[in-house]
Every structure is written in C-alpha cells, then in structure tokens.
Amino acid sequence: MKKLENKVAIVTGAGSGIGKATALLFSKEGAKVVVSDINEEHGKQVTDEILNSGGTAIFVKADTSKAEDHQKLVEETIKAFGKLDIAVNNAGIGGEINKAGDMSLEGWQKVIDINLTGVFYGVKYQAPEMLKNGSGSIVNIASILGQVGFEKSAAYVAAKHGVVGLTKTTAWEYAKEKVRVNAVGPGFIYTGLVNEESMGKEALQYLETKHAFGRLGESEEVANLILFLASDDASFITGSYYPVDGGYLAV
Template sequence: MTDRLSGKVALVTGASSGIGQATALAFARAGAKVVAASRRDAEGQETVRRIQEAGGEALFIKTDVSKASEVEALVNKTMDTYGRLDCACNSAGVISASSLLTDVSEDEWDRHINVNLKGTWLCLKYEIPAMLKQKSGAIVNLASAASIVAFAGYAAYAATKGGILALTRSAAIEYAKSGIRINVVSPGSINTDMLNSATEDIVSQLAAAHPVGRVGEPEEVAEAVVWLCSKAASFVTGHNMLIDGGYSVQ
C-alpha cells in the first residue's frame, strides 16, 4: 500500500476482470477506498475480497452501466457510504468476435453502443455532479487504440471507442474550471480474458504487431489510470494516453 491516494474514494466499473479489476486493485494499493462495480456478482465480490485481503477497503455494487437507474444508484450508494467521490475509472465494455460491418446485427450494434458509449456517458452524467459537490475529482474513461487506428472486423467496437474519445474531450472542456479532470486511456492488445480465448497463432501475431514485441498486461494500464487520477497529473485533462507498446506510431 502507498499513500498516493490516501483518503480518496475511487469507483471502478467493469471491476470483475481484466483492466477494470487490475485498476480497482491498483487504486487500493495507492491507498484509496474502492467501490467496485460490475454486472458479474461473484467475480466482483472476488475483486473486493482480494482488496480486503491485502489490507484495503472496498465495496461491491452490482451494476449494469447501460441502465441509467443502476448507474445513478451506484453513485448514490458510493456517496451514502463514503460521503465523497474523488476518482473514477469507467472501464466496463463489450466487444464481439470479428465481423465485417455489413454482417453486424442491429442487436450487436446496439449492445456496443449501450454498454460502451452510453454506459460511459451515464457514468459521467452521475459521477460529475458528485464531484462538483467537493469541487474536485478525476475521471478516466477507457477507450482503445482502435479509437485512432483502424482494425478490420471491429467497426462497432471502434465506433464506440472513438465516441468515448470525443465524449471525454468534450467533458474535459466543460468541467475544467470546476476542478474536475477527465482523461482517457487507449490500450493496445492487453492480456485479458478476451485475448486468452484467442488461438496461440493470433496471440503471437498480436505480440509481433506491437513494436515492443509483446502484448500488454492489465496492470500496466491500471498504473496509468492511477497516475492520471493522482496529484502527479494535476495539469492533465482531455488527454488520450495511448498504452499500446508503440502500435499506433508505426
């Protein structure tokens, strides 16, 4: 544990696995009290257990970020429990198997929009007023290298991540003078459950596509999120931090 975020309260959506879980654990290591949110109850509770086992404080709230009532309840419960909200990482998201855009069903398109883009907007919609009460706060949204680099077969996913990038920039401008910093991280290929389901050949290709010669780890993204929420990044807002092993600069 460190004291970088001692006395702070951090909320993380998508905290049941991957980058979201790693970020929740990283916030706790930095000294923050953590509210972990996810649709998956057992996995979310496991995140809380790991934080508590390491000596941290955490609370799990089951949440579907595509539903306004549940996001509002999440933030209200956070405020009722801790009385403040200092940091938030809006990590919840979905991605479908590769498919040409003309083969994407309307249901799949709507699912991406509702969870990835609408879900991020809803989180901002309710997190920002909570932070305005204390006139300070830091939010990090999760986009993707796909927000600026084209990946064939992932049009729906890329469209939502590009939308998150634009949404973040607009929000950052709107609330900069209110003491709230809003940034976005855009990971490349990261070693999560989604990647683990791919074949060894695909994983090897992805690793080779990154100049550093490997895929990233969730903890590497999590550390960037914590930095963006810390005082060390006090003059950073509206920024898209690419965490992609150099993929996007090729």
C-alpha cells in the first residue's frame, strides 16, 4: 500500500523547488494534492504534471502572507476533497541581504510576513480541520538557519528560528488530539535561486565546501523526509526539528 493512500494534502510554495518535489512525491504515494503557489503558471504546471501521471490534484493560488488566502486554501481543499489530512507549509523567500542596521523596514517585514506569520496562518486554519478527522500531520519548512545564524540575513534567520519555536509549541497544543506538527530544516539546496548561474561558480563551490558531502542537497532529498513525517510511519513523532543539511551543522 502506498504511504499516503486516501490522504488529502496541502503543499504551499509547490510551484518549484522543495514544494514541487514534495507535491509530486505525495501524489506518487497516493495522496490527493492541493498544489498552492503565488505563481499561478508554475503552480498549474505542477498540477498538470500530477494529473498527466494519473494522480489527483487541484491548484489554488494563494499568497501565504495573507490570512484570508490561507483560509480560502483550506476551504477549497474541503470543498474539493471533503477533508484535510496533511499540510506542508513550505512557501518562503530569501529576502533582503544586508546587515541589520542597513536593512529596510519593508524588507524585514516582508520576510517575517511570509516566512513566519505565513506558517502561523497555515497552522491556524489547518489544525481545526484535522481535528475533525481525529488526526493529522503538519510539516513546517524551517531551515538550518532556524538553528544557527548567518551574516546579512537577520530577517530570514529570525523567521526560521520562529518557525521552529512555533512548531514545538503547536505540537504540544495538539498532541492529545493526534495532530502532529514537525519541522524540517533544509540546508543549502540546489534550486532556481541557488545554482551556478544565479550565484557564480566560485561562490557556489565555496558553499559546497561547507557541507560534509562536498555538495548541496537536491529538493527530492528533502521531500523524502517530509514524506516520512507526513505519513503514519512517523506516528510517534511530534514537536521535532530535523535538519537535512549534508553535514553542514556537524562541525
């Protein structure tokens, strides 16, 4: 039997990168997937890919920094599939690269709104629907920078630390109702924003040397852990934070 057979899952930021890899893997494992992204073109492409491979999916455009969009996302999920079993709060941005004293207030707020408050909105509207099922699993995507600092990334680091704290707190709040909440902390992953073209060869090679494996991660490697935490295989795991970092934090 497939790991997510008959499950309904929301994946935010599913138009690319880790979100896309997760949505495709969830479908492969039997889930009905609600693909959500602020980029309609990318989101619909992922939805079509699932449908063309024989899976079940719908696309719901959403700006995760807006509470009303999260509420609509959950409502559309229930309207289409009648329930919600799994949610992956993945949508996020890198944000402004500057020392704290030089960072614009708008740049700070945008990162906090999307990367932290957006995850809170997700849990706020997802958990009550899961309570109706008697169980559920929420996976919040944090970062290795939810554990350590990083120069010129104050807003991003603060937001991701916040996601880890939010995860631990809400996991305790909902544990007795069998709604599990965990966080995944990806290291540096090859994506559209992290590659030789966007960073330059020298910068990318330096970043690769910071990992014990001597390379960055692939989105599919993160999706594999998200799948485990979302599935019943992780039935006794809640309130945990799991780095997927190729040894970046080991030394």
